[in-house]
Amino acid sequence: GQQVMQIPQYQHVQEGEDFTTYCNSSTTLSNIQWYKQRPGGHPVFLIQLVKSGEVKKQKRLTFQFGEAKKNSSLHITATQTTDVGTYFCAKSTSGTYKYIFGTGTRLKVLA
């Protein structure tokens, strides 16, 4: 289908460890967005990447867009319990209004 694949599906880390989730598409992306969904909550926008090879940082979070614009990653340095949740990447199909979300990576941080 049109889903964007994310790996891993689940990740348990000890507090203070790093965490990375990867998003892969079979087609070239016009842009990629990342969202975080806390347990029991709704997805909240984190960032959008548009340019090939783009890297953006938000405090302990680093987002990368691949050179071929077919993959992206989110890296969290020194995880904290507040990082718990599911992280989704999302693509908007060029020329349409559809947003297709990745399968998500559920992060659990053990104190």
Next chain:
Amino acid sequence: SQTIHQWPATLVQPVGSPLSLECTVEGTSNPNLYWYRQAAGRGLQLLFYSVGIGQISSEVPQNLSASRPQDRQFILSSKKLLLSDSGFYLCAWSLGTGNTIYFGEGSWLTVV
């Protein structure tokens, strides 16, 4: 500022009963509107989207339908619910193409 409201927040319905979930957006005009479903512990499945009044695009043929009677109102309906319709339903809006999508608080539907 823009806000999005959806209700009810939780719903327990028997199999075969009808469904109506409503979503409204305030503070913007002509938004793109979306309905997503999320099964427990799973990803977000796009069900319907709308770019204008009366314009509905269905992504997944199933037991549900959507309507947009007003610019900032989006309704998800079913005539007869199935057990498999249980899940977390999220309404969302965006402007233009390739921009941020904003979600409502979600509606938990349990079909029993």
